[in-house]
Amino acid sequence: xxxxxxxxxxxxxxxxxxxxxxxxxxxxxxxxxxxxxxxxxxxxxxxxxxxxxxxxxxxxxxxxxxxxxxxxxxxxxxxxxxxxxxxxxxxxxxxxxxxxxxxxxxxxxxxxxxxxxxxxxxxxxxxxxxxxxxxxxxxxxxxxxxxxxxxxxxxxxxxxxxxxxxxxxxxxxxxxxxxxxxxxxxxxxxxxxxxxxxxxxxxxxxxxxxxxxxxxxxxxxxxxxxxxxxxxxxxxxxxxxxxxxxxxxxxxxxxxxxxxxxxxxxxxxxxxx
Numbered sequence: 001x002x003x004x005x006x007x008x009x010x011x012x013x014x015x016x017x018x019x020x021x022x023x024x025x026x027x028x029x030x031x032x033x034x035x036x037x038x039x040x041x042x043x044x045x046x047x048x049x050x051x052x053x054x055x056x057x058x059x060x061x062x063x064x065x066x067x068x069x070x071x072x073x074x075x076x077x078x079x080x081x082x083x084x085x086x087x088x089x090x091x092x093x094x095x096x097x098x099x100x101x102x103x104x105x106x107x108x109x110x111x112x113x114x115x116x117x118x119x120x121x122x123x124x125x126x127x128x129x130x131x132x133x134x135x136x137x138x139x140x141x142x143x144x145x146x147x148x149x150x151x152x153x154x155x156x157x158x159x160x161x162x163x164x165x166x167x168x169x170x171x172x173x174x175x176x177x178x179x180x181x182x183x184x185x186x187x188x189x190x191x192x193x194x195x196x197x198x199x200x201x202x203x204x205x206x207x208x209x210x211x212x213x214x215x216x217x218x219x220x221x222x223x224x225x226x227x228x229x230x231x232x233x234x235x236x237x238x239x240x241x242x243x244x245x246x247x248x249x250x251x252x253x254x255x256x257x258x259x260x261x262x263x264x265x266x267x268x269x270x271x272x273x
Contacts, residue, residue, distance in 0.1 A: 001091075004051075004058040005029030011043060012067035018043040021067070029060060032077075038266050042071035042103070049080070054119070056085030060092040064104075071103040071263075075270050079109045079244075081142065082117040082152075089118035089154070096123070098131040103263070105134045105255060107270065110195075110244045113152035114142035125161040127168070127202065134258060135159065136199040136251045138244055139175065152177065159200060169230060171200060191224055193240035197247035199254055202234035205262035211235060213261075214254055221250045 005028035012021040018041055025031060028051045035044040047062075054060070066072055082090050098104050104125075113119060127133055137157060144151035154176045161169040175196070190196060214235055218225045223246060225239035237254055241247045252268055259265040 001059050003027070003061045004054075005049060005060045007031065007047065007062045008064070009045070009062075010065045010067065011070045011072045013041075013070050017041040018070040018072060020045075028058075029062070037073070037269060040071065040263065040265050042073055042265065044073040044075075047074060047076045047108075049076070053081040053083050054090040055083050056090065056118075057088040058090045060090075062092075062094045064095070065097040066099060066102040066104050068099040069101045070099075073105045073107070073268065075106075076108045080111045082111065082113050082119045084114065084116040085118045085153075086116065089120050092119075092121045094121070094123045096125040096133070098125065098127045098133055100128040101130050102128075103132040105259075105268070107134070107136050107251065107255060107268065109270075110138040110140050110248070111155075112140050112142045113155055115144045115151040117142070117152040118154045119152075120156040121158070123157075123159040125159070126165075127161060127163055129163065130204055132203040132205075132258075132262060133161065134199065134201045134203070134255050136197065136255070138195060138197045138247050138251070140195045140244055157198075161200070161202060163232075168232060169200060169202065169236070171198070171236065173198065191240050193224060193242055195241045195244055195247055197237075197239040197241070197251060199237040199251050200230075200234070201237075201254065201258055202230060202232060203258055203262050204233050206233040206235065206258065207261075210257065210261050213257055217250065217253050217257065221246075221253075223247065223250060225250065 007029040008024040010022040159171040
């Protein structure tokens with residue numbers, strides 16, 4: 001399938017900074033000039049879709065590699081908007097390769113699904129034992145002409161993290177409001193909430209103390225949220241809410257906790273985009 005947008009990026013170390021060693025983008029995906037949020041050398045790239053939104057039949061592909069010792073933070077310029085997709089869903093495939101001693105933080109803005117939208121995302125991550133990865137996602141329903149809160153058809157988000165080609169984490173999330181046996185506008189779907197957030201963190205420096213601090217963040221967030229330990233050092237976080245801002249605050253708080261304890265970095269400021 002010919003991609004609607006194609007992005008390839010390889011990040012390595014040059015001097016005291018992480019930089020793009022190889023970069024290619026075409027059509028509806030590109031990155032803009034890098035930022036450096038602190039003196040750690042971590043590079044911050046912003047992914048841009050000049051088209052302004054996704055429509056039925058769109059296919060997006062990203063292939064991003066982080067070389068040994070390099071560090072990258074990736075986000076996007078604005079929320080991803082998926083409009084009506086009659087007959088054909090929007091598909092996005094993302095491949096991340098995180099080498100030994102490398103770090104990747106992927107914290108996109110919310111995914112907004114409008115009336116009759118269908119979206120499928122597949123993220124595959126290849127890591128080494130001492131790699132660090134933090135991935136997040138926020139899903140929210142878009143405005144509907146008839147006022148329904150859940151008028152999108154389906155959202156399928158699958159994330160697979162492999163260590164030495166063997167699956168370490170498999171997270172498969174499927175939201176299909178139309179299949180619910182109760183009215184989707186009722187008080188029970190998603191616990192009466194409208195927004196869902198997920199975060200996956202695998203980092204060799206996530207100790208029991210760090211894990212307890214993450215649990216405290218979740219407990220104090222005021223959201224319907226939970227966190228689970230992974231078999232290797234790390235965690236998976238889920239949260240429900242009614243505002244993207246609240247969910248993003250929790251995700252950033254968790255990411256910042258890991259940054260501070262693992263690498264001595266300061267807080268993420270996505271307003272740079």
